[in-house]
Amino acid sequence: MTNELKETNNMYKCKAKPKSSIYSVSSVCYLKKYRMLSSTAQETGLTRNTLAGMAKLKIKENYQRKRSLKDQGKYQIAIIEFLERSDNSTTMPNKKDVKKVNNQQKPKRILNDYIDNLYDKFRLENQTFKVSRATYYRCRPSNIMPVSFTTKRSCLCIKHQNMALMTSKGLNESLGKSDRALDKFYYRNSNEYLLRIVDDMNKEKIGFSKWQRIDIGDGRKKIGLVNVELEANEFKKELVKCADIFRQHVDMVTNQYDEIRKLKENLPNGHVLAQLDFAENYTCTTYDEVQSAYWNKTMVTIHPIVVYFRNIENGKIEHKSFAMISDELSHTAAAVLAFSTVIAS
Numbered sequence: 001m002t003n004e005l006k007e008t009n010n011m012y013k014c015k016a017k018p019k020s021s022i023y024s025v026s027s028v029c030y031l032k033k034y035r036m037l038s039s040t041a042q043e044t045g046l047t048r049n050t051l052a053g054m055a056k057l058k059i060k061e062n063y064q065r066k067r068s069l070k071d072q073g074k075y076q077i078a079i080i081e082f083l084e085r086s087d088n089s090t091t092m093p094n095k096k097d098v099k100k101v102n103n104q105q106k107p108k109r110i111l112n113d114y115i116d117n118l119y120d121k122f123r124l125e126n127q128t129f130k131v132s133r134a135t136y137y138r139c140r141p142s143n144i145m146p147v148s149f150t151t152k153r154s155c156l157c158i159k160h161q162n163m164a165l166m167t168s169k170g171l172n173e174s175l176g177k178s179d180r181a182l183d184k185f186y187y188r189n190s191n192e193y194l195l196r197i198v199d200d201m202n203k204e205k206i207g208f209s210k211w212q213r214i215d216i217g218d219g220r221k222k223i224g225l226v227n228v229e230l231e232a233n234e235f236k237k238e239l240v241k242c243a244d245i246f247r248q249h250v251d252m253v254t255n256q257y258d259e260i261r262k263l264k265e266n267l268p269n270g271h272v273l274a275q276l277d278f279a280e281n282y283t284c285t286t287y288d289e290v291q292s293a294y295w296n297k298t299m300v301t302i303h304p305i306v307v308y309f310r311n312i313e314n315g316k317i318e319h320k321s322f323a324m325i326s327d328e329l330s331h332t333a334a335a336v337l338a339f340s341t342v343i344a345s
Helices: 002-013 037-045 050-060 069-083 115-125 133-138 158-170 182-188 193-201 232-265 291-294 335-342
Strands: 090-091 096-102 103-107 109-111 207-218 221-231 274-278 283-284 298-310 317-326
Touching: 069 115, 096 109, 109 291, 115 133, 158 182, 158 232, 182 232, 207 232, 221 291, 232 274, 274 335, 317 335
Parallel strands: none
Antiparallel strands: 090 109, 096 103, 207 221, 274 298, 283 298, 298 317
């Protein structure tokens, strides 16, 4: 057995291609059984490092690069730009939410959809790129976090949330098994298919949750999460109604993102593109305030604005951020006009 191993080892040292690997030597299978690994390694000089070197040599001989490094860099840049788009990921609001990437502090971003669905979207937009799913995953920067890492989210779309609640709770997650992305599922499946799933459940009543306005008295209403239980026929009518509204809503949002991206890319010199929306109302406090002042808080509203413009020198699109602070708490069209007038002037 020792002579057989030495002969195979000499073939490797002479850089001659052996007919069979060291693992195919018939006597090796008995080494571990009789606890002779250490003594055999001392006798033959075949250590784990030597065996690893043989494996790497064999892989190197059989490996052929399928694409050039230039193409790989081009694909990586395209994937990063795709993931950093506002319709595919969202920047974390806290300034401390940063991550070091290539010795640079970059803000953390959260993907708006599952990375599998974003890969399908990337392939549809870049049909000439031959990028595998594994390569797409590797090109994701570490500061762009997958959607599964999110813990608590706020300011979500009420139409998306109501559709998700009806899917997960009302149908016992039956609709979520085909596609994890809600948008894609309702696009691929018709209302007849949804009704067949409801019929297969064989339930007389179906319960689910939804966000809606609740009357709190004195003519006031607030948004709250309520539990609803409907008959099977009534639930099917509600499902078809919500699915139609949801598809129209997704089409509108998708078109808005596409048009805004086109406006940014084709922005002429001397023109600006402003995106503005209300943030929320904040309560002002005073340092070392008295006890009675606790019940007389002053509130202000913050209205952030982002202005995009084209740099005349290098031709690149740049942006500048503004934040309007006012004690006018009504989020009305008149308030938006006042803020826009200040920016325009």
